Every structure is written in structure tokens, then in C-alpha cells.
Amino acid sequence: MAKRIEATDVTAYYGGFKAIENINLTVEPKTVTALIGPSGCGKSTFLRSVNRMHEVLPGARVEGSLTIDNQDIYDRDVDVTAVRRMIGMVFQRPNPFPTMSIFENVVAGLRLNGVRRKSILEEAAEKALRSANLWDEVKDRLGKPGAGLSGGQQQRLCIARTIAVEPQVVLMDEPCSALDPISTLAIEDLMFQLKDKFTIIIVTHNMQQAARVSDRTAFFSIEKTGDPGRLIEYDNTQKIFSNPSQKKTEDYITGRFG
Amino acid sequence: MTTTVTSHRPQPPAQPLTLRARRLPAYAAPVIAVVALLVSAGIVYGAGIGGPVLVVVLGALLYLGGLYAAANAVEGRRAARNRTWSALIHSAFVLAVLPLASVVWTLVSKGSERLDGNFFGTSMNNIGARDANGGAYHAIIGTLEQVGIATLITVPLGVLCAIYVVEYGRGRFAFTIRFFVDVMTGIPSIVTGLFVLAFWVLIVSPWFNDGRPGFSGFAAALALSVLMLPTVVRSTEEMLRLVPAPLREGAYALGVPKWKTILRVVLPTALPGIVTGIMLAIARAAGETAPVLLVAGGGAAINLNPFENNQSSLALFVYQQAGEASKYSPARAWTAALTLVALVLVLTVAAKLLARRNRLGR
Amino acid sequence: MGESPHRSAHAGTGGTRVATSHEWPAGASARVAERSGIPGIPDNGLGGGGGLPRARAFGAERAFRGLTLAAGTTVLVVIAAIAIFLIAKAVPALRDNTESFWTFEGWFPNDDPPKFGIGALAFGTVLTALLALLMAVPVALGIALYLSHYAPRRLGNALGFLIDLLAAVPSVVFGLWGRDYFAQPVADLSAWLHRYFGWIPIFGDGPYGNSILLGSVVLAIMVLPIVTSLSREVFRQTPTANEEAALALGATRWEMVRTAVLPYGRPGVIAAVMLGLGRALGETIALALTLGSTYAISFNVLQSGGNSIAANIANRFAEANDTGRGALIASGLVLFAITLIVNITARAIIYRRREFTESAA
Incomplete structure (x- = not known):
């Protein structure tokens, strides 16, 4: 299921602005990798270039090579929609489709893939909602609007929607930043369970969270505003938080800057 | 049961084995x-x-x-x-x-055929079917006067109505007003023309017109203001709602009474947006033919007085020239149409530019 | 327009815009409060000790409030007055009518005895409006989507501005163009349609000229910018987050439009279409110039003929005597009722939908 992602010299632009430069890192299957760093250092940009969501913004483009199990994601014959089905994404703010019910939200991805049979959809929806630890809370109101749930439930609904299409990799862009501590804890628990099946990359501002959930941590930083973000250090989480090899990393995690 | 289902449809999420797609x-x-x-x-x-x-x-x-x-x-x-x-x-x-x-x-x-000084300087008075000249001066005067009066009537009424709905109105009555303002947006212009015809021209004006129905530019202005009112109310309402609450509270906290807060703080803040809405309403009213046709009476001569006797307007002029048999009338009609469109577009463009500068934004 | 693509990409999220909108009003409030606050202090008489001043029963506050209430009430009064005065003028004419107002196909209110019927007119009004919407709405939605989600951003904005301007072009211009320059192509089309599709009843025999087809096509062209402009505005407001959610699930662009944009915009589109329908039903001059002014109910949309309530009022007003005016006012009353029903239905739908999406959002 889960796959390895390799980034080689990845550079991403917004129009004329270079957001990240020469990022090299390898993400192992069935691990949680955290991307940390100060605001504007390009963590989210890198994350979005992994499933080609970066290019959705006008004028945005990516150079370098990104592979998933040795297939280049940015190859000319590659189908963007296939990439995004293989590499799912959870966003910063919960974004369930406002006009759809909980059930419709979960199966939205499957329906796009042409699955019409009600029994398959129901089965998949239950499976995804159970995996997202949401089933017990919503099983009696699957027909209600997805946007009627609490923020934390909505975010788990979005996770369920993402894993319902059974991707190989799940990207999470600060999934807990809009949530209260209890909901955050629920989502962190969920990540532990999900890494049995998926490769997870998570962007977070919260260093405790990175330390709690991730196996590997990548620290991004920028020299000054307007400069492109660079990968400063990438290592086992424990190493980064206990004995980083770079001075900058140490400064950041001890709160001396950022 | 699931096995039988999945047997002929392998795996529900049909994961692509390869990213490559044939193109x-x-x-x-x-x-x-x-x-x-x-x-x-x-x-x-x-x-x-x-x-x-x-x-x-x-x-x-x-x-x-x-x-x-x-x-x-x-x-x-x-x-x-x-x-x-x-x-x-x-x-x-x-x-x-x-x-x-x-x-x-x-x-x-x-x-552009008749875009000359004669067109803008003369009326259609004593212009026969064989005369190539003749102009729309009287119609331009009519449009400007009618739309001007309509604006004078509508703007205070519309803005005050919006203030009531947003700032004072509570419960059912305010909701009823909002609902009927919405409904009023959909009233056809010809119906407002008929209303003013029935109410003003045929019933009220004969009292001070020796018993004869009084077609006039003012009647047209009344009909246009009925048309403009809902547009002005709705746009003002929207802009007032965009004024942030802390602004009002800041003024209340200084001991400023509510009405003064509204007039001195809320209205100035929302002003660019309100003006945009008013200009769009004016642009639409200036292009209306039907109500003017019914209540202004038309007329070929210059009449500067909007309160007495027939008046024309640019839109009506276009319609009348379109119905003339003279071979010169199409050119007059098109030039008047171009003038009218230019007038309307200037108003619209100015309104849109103003809206773009409006920082309250949508 | 002058924004860099980077900035305008973020403008869609709304977050930054709220922040900037707060900056300026805050400054303005300080400025305005100073001006209005200082002269107010001496009047209050707060400096002298003693109790707080009592609220005045008839102060400026009450007067202003009353003024706004009166303005609000005016709207209701006007709507009621429209109904009352139209009825008052219509009833005498309806009483004099010697034929059935609903079924008689003809309009002779100036004759003695007066004979007139609304049937054919109401039929023509509804038919032209529906045909026009049938043609305009799919195209308008297509353009709106093109401008909001397919065209490059700058081009979309520029063309959108142009469409907004076209929406402001007075109807008399469309009518004049339709009669003088569009009638011939439509007549050719009519002849062709009759020749090859004559077996469909609506494509009947000629003569071809000012027909229902011409009227409704001109009406469609006229309504098109209005519906486009409003729908584009609605589509543009689709939350970026939802569009990205759809794309991240592996949706193609069309699938993204179908899952995120169209459902979100549905109430707004219904409102736009209803507004277009209202315009089409009430359109006077464009139809007065392009319909054939006959008084028969016929589904043959190609043949010269067709009429609508509003066009009939414009065409027959000049020659109308007292009864004639009353008859026209009566027909206007019917038009008023039709548009009122359409409008109230539309509002009811929109309010109900809005409640659903708002509670959901």
C-alpha cells in the first residue's frame, strides 16, 4: 500500500517568486514524517508539490524531480488526477463540501471514480469513517450536512474522505491548527493508526506535535523574507529534538527564533 | 454478499497501478x-x-x-x-x-453616422419625413431631468429605508419590508409606468391641470424612481451590513447617540459602496423606455419644464425614430442609441471603478 | 487587474481581505468620533454633578428612527398602491368588455362595444420568456464557468467586466438591432427549419418575419449578459478550500466544477435565472420591435406573429381611448400578477435553500 517518496532538487515558484529551493529528501513507506519550520519557510509549498496541488495556483510551477516508487510525478505523460488519487491531502481548515451530507462527503472521491453501487459505497464509507474514528459519532446521522459537525469532527470527516479512495500517501497540511486540544489529540491518535497503512507527511507549526507523532522530522528555514525556503536538517525525530546536528535547528526547537 | 459484488468489480477504489496515462x-x-x-x-x-x-x-x-x-x-x-x-x-x-x-x-x-453638432443642438420640432437633419437635444434634456428628479426622490427614501432595515428594524415587519423590496426588484418597468399612469397622470394630475390628464417629465421621474427604489435599498443594505460592528460600538462607547453614529460613522464608511449602487440604479433607469412612453407623452419640441407638458427621453426617442417611416430616422435612432449607451456606460464604468476602490469589499 | 497573479490567488481566500477592511474603518471612526463627540459634550450637561440625564421622549433619536420607519413603510405602501390603482383603473374597462377577458383572442377596446382578451397575450409573454431562458441559461452558465474557472484569470476578469457592461445596455438597443439586422438571418433560419424539421409542429409554415422565434432569440441575447454576470459572481465565491478538496481527491477540472462549484452556486444561479425570467416576462420595447403583434394562440414559432402583454401595451397605448387605457392597465395587472407569482416563488426557494446552506456552513 504505502510507498516511498523521493524528492531531488525540488524548487517551486509562485510566478517570479521562488518559494523553495533544492529540496532533497526521502520519505520511507509507513512512517510519519513531520515538516517543521518558521512561517513562510516553504513547508506547505513542498507538501503541495508532492501531490501536484501547487500548480493549481495561477503562475505556480515546480522544477526538479519528485518520484513515488521510482515513477516521476511530474513526468509529461503522468495523469495529474491519478497522482492526486494516489497521494491524498488533508487541509489546514476542515473543508467538507457544504452542500453534501456526511455520507456523500465520504464517498465523494469514490463517486468521482465511477463507483455507483450503493452497497459498495456504504461499505467503503463505514470503513473509512471507522478508520477515521468517526463512525460511532456519526453513524446515526449520515444524511445530515457534513458542515453541521464540530470542527474536530469535520476534520476527521475530511480525513475519512481522503482515505476512502485508499491512497498510498496522505499529506496533512497543519491539520490541527484550527482545532481545540481535545480534537487535536483525537487526530494525533488517528495518525498513529493510519501509519500502519499509509505513508504520512504532516506539516505542523506545533513542535510538540511533531515530536509526538512523527518518526522522521524535516526542518525547513529561510535566511530572510523573500529568500527561498531550504531544507536545513532531516533526521529521526528523536535525534532532531534531542541532539540536532545543525545550530539553526537547535535554535528553532529551543525557541530562540521562529 | 460483498464477495459476490466485488468479484465482478475488483476493488471499489480502483487504484491506478501506474501514474502514467495514455494521452x-x-x-x-x-x-x-x-x-x-x-x-x-x-x-x-x-x-x-x-x-x-x-x-x-x-x-x-x-x-x-x-x-x-x-x-x-x-x-x-x-x-x-x-x-x-x-x-x-x-x-x-x-x-x-x-x-x-x-x-x-x-x-x-x-x-456614428449622425454624430454631429446638429444632432446634439436641435430638436425634432418641425422636422418632416424628408428632412435629413433634426436632433435629440430635447430628448437628452428629458433624460437628464427625469433621471435627476428620480434620483432626488429615490436616494433619500432608499437610503433611509435601508437604514431602517439594517439598523432599527426587528422581527416580522423588517422581514416583510426586505421581502417586498426583493419582490419589487422583479416588477416590470411597464407596470411601474402603468401605475404612474393610473395614479398620477389619470387621477392626481387632472386636479391641477383643468381636468386633463397631465403627461409630464415629472410623471416619468416618478415611474423611474419606483424602478430605482429596490435597487438602491438592496445595495445600500448590503453595504451597511458590511460596516464592521466594532466601528459602531466604538462610537457608542464615546457616548454618541445611535442616529448620529449612523449618520456620521456608518454612512460615511459605507458611502462609496452606496454611491456605486445608486449609480448602477441611475444607469438602468436612464435606459428605460416603457415607463417614459406611457407617462411622459413624448414630444418633438424642447420642453425644459419637467412639471408641465410632454417631454421625451433618449430611450423613447430611439423607439419613436425606430417607428418612423422616414429614410433618415434609422440614422437618428442609432445615433441616439449610441448616445444613450455612452451615457449608461459612463455611469456603469464609473460605478465599477468606484466599487473597486471601495475597501469594504465583498 | 494590476495585481500580480500571486496576490490575486490569495485574494480568493478572504482572510486577508477582512483584515484590510478593518484598518480603514477603524481610523475613520476615530476621526469622525472626534468631530461629532466634542461639540456634543456641552449639550449633555454632564459636568454639573447630580443624576444622569433622563432619556428624552421626543429627541432626535426618535425623530430619525421614525423617519427611517416611514421610508421603510413607503415600500409596502408603493406595492399596495400599484395593486390598488391598477385595479381601480382596470375594473371599469373590464366591466365594459363584451367578450371574455380570459379567452377572447383579439384586442378592440376602443371599439363600441369594446372587445379584448388577455389569453393570447399572456400565452405569448410566457412562451417568449421561457424560450428565451431555454436558449440563454445554458449558454450563460457556460460563459460564467468559462470566465470564473476556465479562462486565464486576467482574461476572465477583463471579459467579465465587458459582460457587466453589456448587461447595462438598454433593451431598446437590442430591439432595434433585432428588428433591423437580425430579422433576415432568423427568417432564413426559419425557412430552413421548416424545410427540414417541418414535421415538428412548432416549426410551421411562413410567412417569416417578426416572429416568436425572433423575439425570443433577441430576448435571449438580452438576458444572457444579466444571467452570466450574476452567475459568474456566484461561481467566483465558491470557497477555494472546497475546490482544492475536490482536486485533491483526484477530480478532473469538470468533476471539480460538478462537485464543488455547481452545488455551492445553485441557490445563486436559481436567483439569477429567476431575475432573468422576470426581465424576460416584463420586457417591453425589445419585443414591441420584434414580435408580429397578432392576437392568436399559436405554437408555430416561425410564422410572423406573436405578442406579449408588455409589447402590446407599448404598441397600442398611443391610439387608446379611456376604455383602451383601462384595458391596457388590466393587461398590465395580469403581468404584475404573473411576475409577482414568479418572484415570490423564487424568493421562497432561495430563502429555503439559503437557510439550508447557511446552517450547513
């Missing part, structure tokens, strides 16, 4: 287009059922079908749908541009 080559779409046109031309001329227009229409349909079939065969159903809808959406655009461009082209080319 239609870049030259495919133009090739299909050319083939479709050729086939269409063959069919149309072969069967002798039409001319070049039909070739293009049939060719476009064949292109859509061919594109779908080709994409379906190579790229799969989803990509094929995506391509076909994309082509449909683009063709909708082309389809609409043709007539609209024709309208604009006709307007400019025909309208």
Missing part, C-alpha cells in the same frame, strides 16, 4: 476539428441541405462527438467527459460573443 497527442484536437469540418461540408453540400453556417454548426457537433469518442478510447471516460465539457463551455462563450459583438458593431458603425 491524446496534442495534434489530435485540431485533426479532429478539420476532419469534422470536412465531413460536415461533405454532408451539407452533398445533400444540398444548407450553406456555410450549417457546415460550421454541424462541424462543431461532429467535433464534440469525435473528441469524446477519441478521448474515451485513448484516455478513458472521465478524461473524455472533462474534455467534452471543456469544449462545450468554450463553445458557449464563442456562441454568445457573435451576436453581442454584432450588436456592439452595429451600434458603433450606425451610430
Whole structure:
């Protein structure tokens, strides 16, 4: 299921602005990798270039090579929609489709893939909602609007929607930043369970969270505003938080800057 | 049960084994287009059922079908749908541009024929069917006066009404007003014309007009203000709602009474947006023909007094000239139309530019 | 327009815009409060000790409030007055009518005895409006989507501005163009349609000229910019987050439009279409210039003929005597009722939908 992602010299632009430069890192299957760093250092940009969501913004483009199990994601014959089905994404703010019910939200991805049979959809929806630890809370109101749930439930609904299409990799862009501590804890628990099946990359501002959930941590930083973000250090989480090899990393995690 | 279902549909989320997808080559779409046109031309001329227009229409349909079939065969159903809808959406655009461009082209080319000083300096008084000159001075005066009076009536009324709905109104009554303002937006202009005809021209004005119905520019202004009122109320309402609450609270906390807060703080903040709405309402009113036709009476001579005797307006002038038999009237009609459109567009563009500068934004 | 693509990409999220909108009003409030606050202090008489001043029963506050209430009430009064005065003027004419107002196909209110019927007019009004919407709405939605989600951003904005301007072009211009320059192509089309599709009843025999087809096509062209402009505005407001959610699930562009944009915009589109319908039903001059002014109910859309309530009022007003005016006012009353029903239905739908999406959002 889960796959390895390799980034080689990845550079991403917004129009004329270079957001990240020469990022090299390898993400192992069935691990949680955290991307940390100060605001504007390009963590989210890198994350979005992994499933080609970066290019959705006008004028945005990516150079370098990104592979998933040795297939280049940015190859000319590659189908963007296939990439995004293989590499799912959870966003910063919960974004369930406002006009759809909980059930419709979960199966939205499957329906796009042409699955019409009600029994398959129901089965998949239950499976995804159970995996997202949401089933017990919503099983009696699957027909209600997805946007009627609490923020934390909505975010788990979005996770369920993402894993319902059974991707190989799940990207999470600060999934807990809009949530209260209890909901955050629920989502962190969920990540532990999900890494049995998926490769997870998570962007977070919260260093405790990175330390709690991730196996590997990548620290991004920028020299000054307007400069492109660079990968400063990438290592086992424990190493980064206990004995980083770079001075900058140490400064950041001890709160001396950022 | 699930096993039987999944047996003929392998795995619900049909994960792609490879990221690579077979793509239609870049030259495919133009090739299909050319083939479709050729086939269409063959069919149309072969069967002798039409001319070049039909070739293009049939060719476009064949292109859509061919594109779908080709994409379906190579790229799969989803990509094929995506391509076909994309082509449909683009063709909708082309389809609409043709007539609209024709309208604009006709307007400019025909309208510039009589764009001279005589047109803007004279009226249609004593202009017969054989006279090439004659102008719209009286109509321009009429439009300006009628729209001006209508604005004077509507703006205070509309703004105050919006203030009531947003700042004071509570419960059912305010809701009723909002609802009927919405409903009023949909009242046809001819109905407002008939209303003023029944109410003002036929019932009220005879009292001080020796018992004769008094067609006048003022009556037209009344009808136009009924049309403008809902637009002004709605846009003002929207802008007032955008004024942030802390602003009001800041003024209350200084001991400023509510009415003063509204007049001195809320209204100035929302002003650019309100002016935009008013200008759009004026632009629409200036282009209305039907109510003016019914209650202003028309007229060929210059009448500066909007309260007595018949008046014309630019829109009405266009309509009247369109109905004349003289060979010179089409040119006058088109030039008046061009003048009217220019007036309306200046108002609209100014309103849009003002809206762009408005920092309350939407 | 002058924004860099980078900035305008973020403008869609709304977050930054709220922040900037707060900056300026805050400054303005300080400025305005100073001006209004200082002269107010001496009047209050707060400096002298003693109790707080009592609220005045008839102060400026009450007066202003009353003024706004009166303005609000005016709207209701006007709507009621429209109904009352139209009825007052219509009833005498309806009483004099010697034929059935609902079924008689003809309009002779100036004769003695007066004879007139609304049937054919109401039929023509509804038919032209529906045909116009049938043609305009799919195209308008296509253009709106093109401008909001397919065209490059700058081009979309520029063309959108142009469409907004076209929406402001007075109807008399469209009518004039339709009669003088569009009648011939439509007549050719009519002849062709009759020749090859004559077996469909609506494509009957000629003569071809000012027909229902011409009227409704001109009406469609006229309504098109209005519906496009409003729908584009609605589509543009689709939350970027939802569009990205759809794309991240592996949706193609069309699938993204179908899952995120169209459902979100549905109430707004219904409102736009209803507004277009209201315009089409009430359109006077464009139809007065392009319909054939006959008084028969016929589904043959190609043949010269067709009429609508509003066009009939414009055409017959000049020659109308007292009864004639009353008859026209009566027909206007019917038009008023039709548009009122359409409007109230539309509002009801929109309010209900809005409640659903708002509670959901």
C-alpha cells in the first residue's frame, strides 16, 4: 500500500517568486514524517508539490524531480488526477463540501471514480469513517450536512474522505491548527493508526506535535523574507529534538527564533 | 454478499497501478476539428441541405462527438467527459460573443453616422419625413431631468429605508419590508409606468391641470424612481451590513447617540459602496423606455419644464425614430442609441471603478 | 487587474481581505468620533454633578428612527398602491368588455362595444420568456464557468467586466438591432427549419418575419449578459478550500466544477435565472420591435406573429381611448400578477435553500 517518496532538487515558484529551493529528501513507506519550520519557510509549498496541488495556483510551477516508487510525478505523460488519487491531502481548515451530507462527503472521491453501487459505497464509507474514528459519532446521522459537525469532527470527516479512495500517501497540511486540544489529540491518535497503512507527511507549526507523532522530522528555514525556503536538517525525530546536528535547528526547537 | 459484488468489480477504489496515462497527442484536437469540418461540408453540400453556417454548426457537433469518442478510447471516460465539457463551455462563450459583438458593431458603425453638432443642438420640432437633419437635444434634456428628479426622490427614501432595515428594524415587519423590496426588484418597468399612469397622470394630475390628464417629465421621474427604489435599498443594505460592528460600538462607547453614529460613522464608511449602487440604479433607469412612453407623452419640441407638458427621453426617442417611416430616422435612432449607451456606460464604468476602490469589499 | 497573479490567488481566500477592511474603518471612526463627540459634550450637561440625564421622549433619536420607519413603510405602501390603482383603473374597462377577458383572442377596446382578451397575450409573454431562458441559461452558465474557472484569470476578469457592461445596455438597443439586422438571418433560419424539421409542429409554415422565434432569440441575447454576470459572481465565491478538496481527491477540472462549484452556486444561479425570467416576462420595447403583434394562440414559432402583454401595451397605448387605457392597465395587472407569482416563488426557494446552506456552513 504505502510507498516511498523521493524528492531531488525540488524548487517551486509562485510566478517570479521562488518559494523553495533544492529540496532533497526521502520519505520511507509507513512512517510519519513531520515538516517543521518558521512561517513562510516553504513547508506547505513542498507538501503541495508532492501531490501536484501547487500548480493549481495561477503562475505556480515546480522544477526538479519528485518520484513515488521510482515513477516521476511530474513526468509529461503522468495523469495529474491519478497522482492526486494516489497521494491524498488533508487541509489546514476542515473543508467538507457544504452542500453534501456526511455520507456523500465520504464517498465523494469514490463517486468521482465511477463507483455507483450503493452497497459498495456504504461499505467503503463505514470503513473509512471507522478508520477515521468517526463512525460511532456519526453513524446515526449520515444524511445530515457534513458542515453541521464540530470542527474536530469535520476534520476527521475530511480525513475519512481522503482515505476512502485508499491512497498510498496522505499529506496533512497543519491539520490541527484550527482545532481545540481535545480534537487535536483525537487526530494525533488517528495518525498513529493510519501509519500502519499509509505513508504520512504532516506539516505542523506545533513542535510538540511533531515530536509526538512523527518518526522522521524535516526542518525547513529561510535566511530572510523573500529568500527561498531550504531544507536545513532531516533526521529521526528523536535525534532532531534531542541532539540536532545543525545550530539553526537547535535554535528553532529551543525557541530562540521562529 | 460483498464477495459476490466485488468479484465482478475488483476493488471499489480502483487504484491506478501506474501514474502514467495514455494521452491524446496534442495534434489530435485540431485533426479532429478539420476532419469534422470536412465531413460536415461533405454532408451539407452533398445533400444540398444548407450553406456555410450549417457546415460550421454541424462541424462543431461532429467535433464534440469525435473528441469524446477519441478521448474515451485513448484516455478513458472521465478524461473524455472533462474534455467534452471543456469544449462545450468554450463553445458557449464563442456562441454568445457573435451576436453581442454584432450588436456592439452595429451600434458603433450606425451610430456614428449622425454624430454631429446638429444632432446634439436641435430638436425634432418641425422636422418632416424628408428632412435629413433634426436632433435629440430635447430628448437628452428629458433624460437628464427625469433621471435627476428620480434620483432626488429615490436616494433619500432608499437610503433611509435601508437604514431602517439594517439598523432599527426587528422581527416580522423588517422581514416583510426586505421581502417586498426583493419582490419589487422583479416588477416590470411597464407596470411601474402603468401605475404612474393610473395614479398620477389619470387621477392626481387632472386636479391641477383643468381636468386633463397631465403627461409630464415629472410623471416619468416618478415611474423611474419606483424602478430605482429596490435597487438602491438592496445595495445600500448590503453595504451597511458590511460596516464592521466594532466601528459602531466604538462610537457608542464615546457616548454618541445611535442616529448620529449612523449618520456620521456608518454612512460615511459605507458611502462609496452606496454611491456605486445608486449609480448602477441611475444607469438602468436612464435606459428605460416603457415607463417614459406611457407617462411622459413624448414630444418633438424642447420642453425644459419637467412639471408641465410632454417631454421625451433618449430611450423613447430611439423607439419613436425606430417607428418612423422616414429614410433618415434609422440614422437618428442609432445615433441616439449610441448616445444613450455612452451615457449608461459612463455611469456603469464609473460605478465599477468606484466599487473597486471601495475597501469594504465583498 | 494590476495585481500580480500571486496576490490575486490569495485574494480568493478572504482572510486577508477582512483584515484590510478593518484598518480603514477603524481610523475613520476615530476621526469622525472626534468631530461629532466634542461639540456634543456641552449639550449633555454632564459636568454639573447630580443624576444622569433622563432619556428624552421626543429627541432626535426618535425623530430619525421614525423617519427611517416611514421610508421603510413607503415600500409596502408603493406595492399596495400599484395593486390598488391598477385595479381601480382596470375594473371599469373590464366591466365594459363584451367578450371574455380570459379567452377572447383579439384586442378592440376602443371599439363600441369594446372587445379584448388577455389569453393570447399572456400565452405569448410566457412562451417568449421561457424560450428565451431555454436558449440563454445554458449558454450563460457556460460563459460564467468559462470566465470564473476556465479562462486565464486576467482574461476572465477583463471579459467579465465587458459582460457587466453589456448587461447595462438598454433593451431598446437590442430591439432595434433585432428588428433591423437580425430579422433576415432568423427568417432564413426559419425557412430552413421548416424545410427540414417541418414535421415538428412548432416549426410551421411562413410567412417569416417578426416572429416568436425572433423575439425570443433577441430576448435571449438580452438576458444572457444579466444571467452570466450574476452567475459568474456566484461561481467566483465558491470557497477555494472546497475546490482544492475536490482536486485533491483526484477530480478532473469538470468533476471539480460538478462537485464543488455547481452545488455551492445553485441557490445563486436559481436567483439569477429567476431575475432573468422576470426581465424576460416584463420586457417591453425589445419585443414591441420584434414580435408580429397578432392576437392568436399559436405554437408555430416561425410564422410572423406573436405578442406579449408588455409589447402590446407599448404598441397600442398611443391610439387608446379611456376604455383602451383601462384595458391596457388590466393587461398590465395580469403581468404584475404573473411576475409577482414568479418572484415570490423564487424568493421562497432561495430563502429555503439559503437557510439550508447557511446552517450547513
